[in-house]
Structure formats: structure tokens, C-alpha cells
Amino acid sequence: MDWERVMDRLSSFYGCGDWRVPYLRDHAEDPFQVLIGTVLSQRTRDEATDVASSRLFARYPDPGSLARAPRARVERLIHGTGFYRVKSRAIRQIAQEILDRFHGEVPRTLEELTSLPGVGPKTANCVLVFGYGIPAIPVDTHVHRISNRLGIVRTRTPEETERRLRQVVDRRYWIPLNPLLVQHGQNLCRPISPRCPECPIRNDCATGRALATGRPPPRAQDRPQRRPRPSATSAGAGGLRGAPRGGGASSPRAPARRTSTRSPRGPTRTRTRSPPSRRAGSN
Ligand code: SF4
Structure with missing residues (x-):
């Protein structure tokens, strides 16, 4: 896979500017707010996540204030996100552990981040990338699906894909x-129904090449494995206690995680918006 070419073409097609420009130059964010915002985004539409995050961080912007925040008040502020009661408990626990174990600083390693309650690899990788600019690969449902279609992995779960x-x-x-x-x-x-004929990287894609030549595309591997339904008392790695595991962007029906919808530079597109027609078909 010629990643240089793929990155160039996608950046150009979506008007994202130069992907080589250090991400944090334009997108520096508070790691704590990336962490909490990503937890809030699980099983929640992007718009609702943004509203809830803004309300919450206006009042409780750091671990110290959030750890001390009354449960009912936090619930009110994040109402509108899925499982807001579960999340209210989880994010206050996370804040408390950051204070107790990490002196109030959000940790910078995958191992430490995933040791926090309710924080799995996807959330941890989001903090590394969007909070600290540390190279990592947050794999949500889009990254998982497209990586399989491109033919660079043949995996069944986002964790395997990562x-x-x-x-x-x-x-x-x-x-x-x-x-x-x-x-x-x-x-x-x-x-x-991917729109392969319009795709700027179709010549680099196993699925696009197969469809263009009338061959069957590579066998789809991107259907997530069925997972056992969690009980109200279970807490899986990366899952909220009492909430379905793998929520947020790894769910086939859930919206993309808020922090993973940003382009390296330039405005974020909504899921329903198509690329400008002048770009369609460019290659
Ligand atoms: S050619 Fe089709 S399957 Fe491949 S990346 Fe483009 S849209 Fe996706």
C-alpha cells in the first residue's frame, strides 16, 4: 500500500490541507476533555455529545472539579447522551483516579490510560492522538471497515484491526x-453501497479494483463478532459499567466518535454531506 499516495489523495479530495502538518498545530486539545468527551460520545450522536461536553466543561473543566461534582448535577449536564447516569458515575470515577494515581495529569501511555475505569483502547488512543499528538491508531467502525475493504487487513474486530x-x-x-x-x-x-466509481483511492483499494474488473471483492471480514450482552454489573475493558460494550464508534449502528470525525485540517464534514461535485471522480 502506497500510504503517501493514499493520504495525499484523501487529503486533497476532502480539502483537508497537508496531512504532514503536525496535527496538534491546529488541533491542540485538553487531554482530560478529550478523554471525558470520548466517553460521553459512546452510543451518542455527535451533536448531543458536543452539547453535553460544552455544558459539562463550562462547569467542570478539570479532574479536580469533576471529581467533586455532585452526581445529580453532572447527570443534568450530560443528559442527552446515551446512558448518562452510567456515564456520570464513570467520568467522576475517572477524574478521581486521575487525581489519586496520576497527580491530576491524564496519563500518556496506553497501558495507564486503559487502567482507568471504562477506558478501552479506542478511547485511550483518541487521548494519545487528539490530546497529546502521540502516534496511535484509534480504530472505530469506519477505520475497521475501510481497512478491510482496502485489503490491508483481514480482521473481524476493531481490536484485531488496530x-x-x-x-x-x-x-x-x-x-x-x-x-x-x-x-x-x-x-x-x-x-x-460504497461509491467506488467516485473514490479517489479506488486504484489502491482491493475492493475498488475487484469491482472495476468484474471480480468479486475480497470476502468481507468486517462484520463485528457478536458479543455477549453485558449484565448490569459487568465492566469490560473499554466499556462502561452497565452500558453495552464497545459503544460509540465501534458499534455498527452507532455514530462515529466525536473526536474521530475531525479532519487533520479544515472543517469537519457531516456524515450526510457528499464531497463537492467538482472533486467527484478525481483521481
Ligand atoms: S474503492 Fe470503494 S471500497 Fe475502496 S476505499 Fe474507495 S469507496 Fe471504499
């Missing part, structure tokens, strides 16, 4: 990979 991508993708492409593929997944490479 492991495989870390092996086969050069580290210099890790940070722009998520924002560009999410953008592509929301526009052309949709879950159903």
Missing part, C-alpha cells in the same frame, strides 16, 4: 489515518 494496522502501517501515518478514513467512511466509503 493490532494489525500497528504492524503494517508506518508510524508516520498513524495520526492522520483515523481522521482521513473516518471522513472517507462518512462520505464515499459508507457501510452500505
Whole structure:
């Protein structure tokens, strides 16, 4: 896979500017707010996440204030996000643990981040990328699906995809990979009926090449494995206690995580908006 070319074409197609520009130059964010915002985004539409996050951080912008916040008040502020009662408990626990174990600083390693309650690899990788600018690959449903369609992985779960991508993708492409593929997944490479004839990377894509030559595309591997329904008392890695596991962007029906919908530069597109017609078909 010629990642240089793929990145160039996607950046150009979506008007994202130069993907080589350090991401944090234009997108520096508070790691704590990335962390809490990503938890809030699970099983929640982007718009509702943004409203809830704004309300919450206006009042409780850091671990100290959130850990002390009354439960009922936090619930009111984040009402509108899915499982807001569960999330209210989870985010206050996270804040408290950051105070107790990390001296009030959001940790900077995957291992430490995933040791926080309700924080799984996707959320942790979002903090690394969007909070600290540390190369990592947050794999949501778009990244998982497109990676399989491109033919660079053949995996059944986002977790497998992340492991495989870390092996086969050069580290210099890790940070722009998520924002560009999410953008592509929301526009052309949709879950159903991808618009391959318009795709700027169809010649680099196993599925696009197969369809163009009348061959069957590579066998789809991107249907997530069915997972056992969690009980109200279970807490899985990366799942909220009492909420369905793998929520947010890894769910086939859930919207993309708020932090993963951003382009490396330039405005975020909504999932329903198509690329400008002048770009359609460019290659
Ligand atoms: S050619 Fe089709 S399947 Fe491949 S990346 Fe483009 S839209 Fe997706």
C-alpha cells in the first residue's frame, strides 16, 4: 500500500490541507476533555455529545472539579447522551483516579490510560492522538471497515484491526489515518453501497479494483463478532459499567466518535454531506 499516495489523495479530495502538518498545530486539545468527551460520545450522536461536553466543561473543566461534582448535577449536564447516569458515575470515577494515581495529569501511555475505569483502547488512543499528538491508531467502525475493504487487513474486530494496522502501517501515518478514513467512511466509503466509481483511492483499494474488473471483492471480514450482552454489573475493558460494550464508534449502528470525525485540517464534514461535485471522480 502506497500510504503517501493514499493520504495525499484523501487529503486533497476532502480539502483537508497537508496531512504532514503536525496535527496538534491546529488541533491542540485538553487531554482530560478529550478523554471525558470520548466517553460521553459512546452510543451518542455527535451533536448531543458536543452539547453535553460544552455544558459539562463550562462547569467542570478539570479532574479536580469533576471529581467533586455532585452526581445529580453532572447527570443534568450530560443528559442527552446515551446512558448518562452510567456515564456520570464513570467520568467522576475517572477524574478521581486521575487525581489519586496520576497527580491530576491524564496519563500518556496506553497501558495507564486503559487502567482507568471504562477506558478501552479506542478511547485511550483518541487521548494519545487528539490530546497529546502521540502516534496511535484509534480504530472505530469506519477505520475497521475501510481497512478491510482496502485489503490491508483481514480482521473481524476493531481490536484485531488496530493490532494489525500497528504492524503494517508506518508510524508516520498513524495520526492522520483515523481522521482521513473516518471522513472517507462518512462520505464515499459508507457501510452500505460504497461509491467506488467516485473514490479517489479506488486504484489502491482491493475492493475498488475487484469491482472495476468484474471480480468479486475480497470476502468481507468486517462484520463485528457478536458479543455477549453485558449484565448490569459487568465492566469490560473499554466499556462502561452497565452500558453495552464497545459503544460509540465501534458499534455498527452507532455514530462515529466525536473526536474521530475531525479532519487533520479544515472543517469537519457531516456524515450526510457528499464531497463537492467538482472533486467527484478525481483521481
Ligand atoms: S474503492 Fe470503494 S471500497 Fe475502496 S476505499 Fe474507495 S469507496 Fe471504499
